[in-house]
Amino acid sequence: MVNVIGYGIICAIGNNAEEVLSSLKAGKTGIGPMHYLQSSHRELPVGEVKLSDEEMKRMLGLDEKKVVSRTVLMGAIAIRQALEQTLGSMVNGQWSMEGKRVVLINGTTVGGMDITERYFKQMQTDDALLPLVEKHDCGSATREMADLAGLRDAEVCTVSTACSSAVNAIILGAEMLRRGEADIVIAGGTEALSRFHLNGFNSLMILDKEPCRPFDKTRAGLNLGEGAAFVVLKASPDPSKGGGKQSPGVSPVYISGYANRCDAFHQTASSENGEGAYLAMTDALLMAGLKPRDIQYINAHGTGTPNNDASESAAIRRVFGEDIPPVSSTKGFTGHTTSASGAIETVICILALLHNFIPANLGWQEQDEDCITPVPLQFSLKGKIKDSLPLREGRGGSILCNSFGFGGNDSALVISKKTAPLQPSPEEGGFKVQTLGECIIDNVEQLGELRDFVSPGEARRMGRLMKAATITSLKALRAAGVECPDAIITATAYGMLETSEKFLTDMLENGEETLSPTLFMQSTHNTLSSAIAIRLGCHGYNMTYTQGGDSLEWALRDARRLIETGRARTVLVGCHDEATPMFQAFLRRMGKPEPPMLYSRSIVLSATNS
Amino acid sequence: MEQLINDLKLQIKEALNLEELSMEDFDENAPLFGEGGIGLDSIDVLEIIVLLEKKYGIRLSNPKEGKAIFQSIKTIAEYVQANRKK
Numbered sequence: 001m002v003n004v005i006g007y008g009i010i011c012a013i014g015n016n017a018e019e020v021l022s023s024l025k026a027g028k029t030g031i032g033p034m035h036y037l038q039s040s041h042r043e044l045p046v047g048e049v050k051l052s053d054e055e056m057k058r059m060l061g062l063d064e065k066k067v068v069s070r071t072v073l074m075g076a077i078a079i080r081q082a083l084e085q086t087l088g089s090m091v092n093g094q095w096s097m098e099g100k101r102v103v104l105i106n107g108t109t110v111g112g113m114d115i116t117e118r119y120f121k122q123m124q125t126d127d128a129l130l131p132l133v134e135k136h137d138c139g140s141a142t143r144e145m146a147d148l149a150g151l152r153d154a155e156v157c158t159v160s161t162a163c164s165s166a167v168n169a170i171i172l173g174a175e176m177l178r179r180g181e182a183d184i185v186i187a188g189g190t191e192a193l194s195r196f197h198l199n200g201f202n203s204l205m206i207l208d209k210e211p212c213r214p215f216d217k218t219r220a221g222l223n224l225g226e227g228a229a230f231v232v233l234k235a236s237p238d239p240s241k242g243g244g245k246q247s248p249g250v251s252p253v254y255i256s257g258y259a260n261r262c263d264a265f266h267q268t269a270s271s272e273n274g275e276g277a278y279l280a281m282t283d284a285l286l287m288a289g290l291k292p293r294d295i296q297y298i299n300a301h302g303t304g305t306p307n308n309d310a311s312e313s314a315a316i317r318r319v320f321g322e323d324i325p326p327v328s329s330t331k332g333f334t335g336h337t338t339s340a341s342g343a344i345e346t347v348i349c350i351l352a353l354l355h356n357f358i359p360a361n362l363g364w365q366e367q368d369e370d371c372i373t374p375v376p377l378q379f380s381l382k383g384k385i386k387d388s389l390p391l392r393e394g395r396g397g398s399i400l401c402n403s404f405g406f407g408g409n410d411s412a413l414v415i416s417k418k419t420a421p422l423q424p425s426p427e428e429g430g431f432k433v434q435t436l437g438e439c440i441i442d443n444v445e446q447l448g449e450l451r452d453f454v455s456p457g458e459a460r461r462m463g464r465l466m467k468a469a470t471i472t473s474l475k476a477l478r479a480a481g482v483e484c485p486d487a488i489i490t491a492t493a494y495g496m497l498e499t500s501e502k503f504l505t506d507m508l509e510n511g512e513e514t515l516s517p518t519l520f521m522q523s524t525h526n527t528l529s530s531a532i533a534i535r536l537g538c539h540g541y542n543m544t545y546t547q548g549g550d551s552l553e554w555a556l557r558d559a560r561r562l563i564e565t566g567r568a569r570t571v572l573v574g575c576h577d578e579a580t581p582m583f584q585a586f587l588r589r590m591g592k593p594e595p596p597m598l599y600s601r602s603i604v605l606s607a608t609n610s
Numbered sequence: 611m612e613q614l615i616n617d618l619k620l621q622i623k624e625a626l627n628l629e630e631l632s633m634e635d636f637d638e639n640a641p642l643f644g645e646g647g648i649g650l651d652s653i654d655v656l657e658i659i660v661l662l663e664k665k666y667g668i669r670l671s672n673p674k675e676g677k678a679i680f681q682s683i684k685t686i687a688e689y690v691q692a693n694r695k696k
Contacts, residue, residue, distance in 0.1 A: 203656065203660070205656060205659070205671075205672070205673050268652075268653070269652065456629070456630035457630070457649060460626065460627040460628060460629070461627060513663070515660070516657065516660060517653055517656040517660070518653060521653065
């Protein structure tokens with residue numbers, strides 16, 4: 001079983017768990033006018049962490065002039081808080097966990113983008129700024145964060161499934177603990193506001209100029225937020241086997257169920273019946289051995305966009321029928337903290353469970369027949385804010401936390417005060433893994449083959465790497481004789497570098513208007529995995545690893561875990577990366593080897609029949 | 611009007627990367643969305659909104675407003691003619 005033994009959080013409504021708890025109970029939002037982000041879109045309200053980069057560096061004991069991504073700073077602060085709860089204090093700036101296998105798993109999408117966008121133009125001519133190139137990708141941001149947080153010796157891993165990244169980080173951590181691959185896991189996510197992703201979401205026309213109103217009839221989009229949250233996880237012995245006694249000071253909270261599924265519908269929209277969300281919730285409950293009526297509160301993904309909230313409501317109605325537990329989205333407090341949101345909301349759920357209250361759904365006033373009815377802020381007759389409602393009575397003391405992402409990367413967690421042994425047990429299965437098919441593309445000229453698989457109409461929006469990944473995936477599947485795999489796992493160090501670079505260049509040269517949504521929607525690392533899922537109609541497990549040169553190894557480990565435990569018979573693993581002339585020039589100036597312009601390798605793994 | 615329709619066809623072809631579509635096949639009265647037409651989707655709507663702002667100075671802040679305007683190249687041309695700022 002997986003025990004939460006510490007948690008840390010920093011977001012728009014507080015710089016630590018205590019402040020967050022007090023804002024939640026007081027119904028106090030953290031969304032407001034832009035203060036730290038330097039964007040021309042002053043009309044857009046945001047949920048900023050109320051600290052400057054310099055203040056955060058001081059908190060971490062860093063030189064204020066050192067260039068460090070805000071994503072890294074917030075993450076390091078949250079990790080330190082989480083470890084302080086369990087370990088007390090650091091020795092020489094590092095946590096002492098000798099003899100323990102410690103793994104840090106981070107969910108992020110922007111990585112060091114805030115730094116890249118600030119220095120991008122100068123980097124093209126000024127050699128002194130070149131080291132920043134190596135701080136851009138998500139994996140190196142995680143590595144730097146581990147060092148600053150006092151986890152220099154920890155193994156690090158980064159997952160990137162857009163807005164569900166942090167929940168998938170927690171799911172991976174729980175899996176590793178259950179399989180005995182680690183002794184301590186620190187898992188969560190961090191994401192700073194950047195002009196890149198503010199403008200990206202703006203190009204999709206899903207940002208509201210007013211404070212967001214999740215599930216309200218008049219809702220008109222989301223407000224972006226930022227922050228970080230991490231939980232410290234440890235495997236606890238099964239009580240039926242004589243274990244389960246709490247060590248003193250350990251919070252009695254468990255990750256008691258989880259599921260990662262794919263909506264496989266559209267790159268930036270959720271399906272009408274919320275299939276991915278429905279599967280994620282249903283399977284998380286199944287794993288926890290719980291019935292829908294056992295859930296005391298649902299922390300919804302609830303972004304405030306017309307599409308998400310209607311789709312999520314449809315899915316909740318499908319799972320819970322007439323007996324829907326109290327639901328709220330806490331994004332009216334924090335804004336949508338994208339990749340970090342799953343961890344921020346996990347910590348909010350832990351606080352709700354430990355302090356027995358339902359966080360309010362700020363901004364909700366008018367019922368929408370397409371949406372569930374959330375728990376609004378409670379007012380007295382005199383119009384004063386009243387205390388939050390207590391959690392609904394429930395058997396196990398359990399909360400469901402939803403976290404969905406672009407591309408239909410939908411995940412759900414069950415967080416409980418008590419837990420039964422999770423289903424299936426990690427030892428079950430005992431299957432062996434074999435390779436059924438493989439395909440590699442390392443040359444742009446090979447992309448002509450796309451015509452054999454995809455119509456020109458479908459291909460017109462695909463970037464180069466997407467084309468390569470599509471060909472190798474489909475050819476590997478054909479060689480394996482597999483039509484639709486049970487799971488899709490992608491490894492990519494930089495993701496769709498070409499489209500990201502185009503969007504960034506356009507934004508910096510032509511300003512923050514009239515930017516292309518097509519470029520932005522391809523810039524998230526999980527685009528490849530989810531596009532293939534959409535093409536194949538694959539609703540199973542869908543994951544993207546972005547840990548530099550280690551990404552493929554992480555992806556293969558994950559595939560083996562799924563197959564050996566019998567949760568997947570066939571898994572499509574892809575390793576896809578590309579370079580651009582500008583990126584190659586950066587590395588040339590640094591005296592580093594130039595990466596290939598294009599590399600895509602797909603492998604189909606399966607359980608052996610013996 | 612004919613000139614505007616031709617300009618729009620070329621601009622939309624370029625913005626949406628519709629290389630395979632010949633100008634003869636690009637009928638200004640054909641429905642842009644749904645079955646039996648050009649087959650565009652919601653992301654294309656956003657790209658056309660960007661195009662109208664860039665080329666004609668027209669700002670649409672809600673993609674829903676676009677529904678009536680974006681039925682065909684003809685309806686877009688009529689809207690542009692009535693509302694263009696450049």
